[in-house]
Amino acid sequence: MEKWFNVGKIVNTHGIKGEVRVISKTDFPEERYKAGNKLFLFMKNENEPIELTVKHHRTHKNFNLLIFEGLENINLVEKFRDGILKVPESQLSELEEDEFYFHEIIGCQVFLTSGEVLGKISEILTPGANDVWVVKGKDGKEVLIPYIADVVKKVDVKEKTVIIEPMEGLLS
Template identity: 60%
Template sequence: MEWFNVGTIVNTHGIKGEVRVMSKTDFPDERYKAGSKLAIFMPKSKTPTFVTVTSHRKHKNFDLLTFEGYPNINDVEKFRDGVIKVSEKELTELEENEFYYHEIIGCRVITDTGEEIGTVTEIIETGANDVWTVTPAEGKPHYIPYIEDVVKDINLDESVITIELMDGLLS
């Protein structure tokens, strides 16, 4: 089974079993809603601890969660530095032209004329749009903005992304 990172527990919050999560998901309301099943992977453990969310709220830049059966700070202190993940069966269907990072990373990038550019190795969130790091077999990485004018086709079945080369894009 494949697991996907949705956040990291960075600390506890208060004495009533809340944990402070640095979220890595675009869907916090869905991932952290009451009743959601999550897996916590600790740094030195091979097996996850499965938990069920009982409450979720936002506080500053963090998501605060409580879990069923963990009513106080002493119960949740052990989860500090744990990575919260969901299984692939928990992933939801996305809208058209929306993709999970794991679907894009590893795809080959070619131009609309068939020229091989490289492979997507990283996705950088900029606020306005994502920027894909495309690493060629040799040479420096290129940074491709994920915008309609540049990205023309994404074929997940063949793991190929077709882009239109704009002036200065690969310099």
């Protein structure tokens, strides 16, 4: 059975030329939404996903705007609202060393180099220069960990563990 990964949710249309507004959940939007790429739309009351081919992609404010081939009219895409865009596992590309997909990192247990458990990664933020991992501690408190070599010392996605060496002031 094929495993599927969310890349975004269609939240609305944009204009009249068939553009849809997507809240992206993908790690690599520039690559994932490239013209010619296939995405699969899962709708709440449909059994089978709808295969879509990206014709055009651009960003506007905090959204990714997509036009799909053959669907260049608002009337054809209005029904896609609230649909989830996914890709099959077979479409995930190989990553460079020290690159990870979000789904590989979220849920990892974070340890300090001393062996102390900090918590679990619950979310990944992408503010700019580097990703920031949100670690939820046992007490429910969140700690923000920058994904930089000075802090993140080891990532083992198979064991779902991360070892960090916090910089001064990071945990206070």
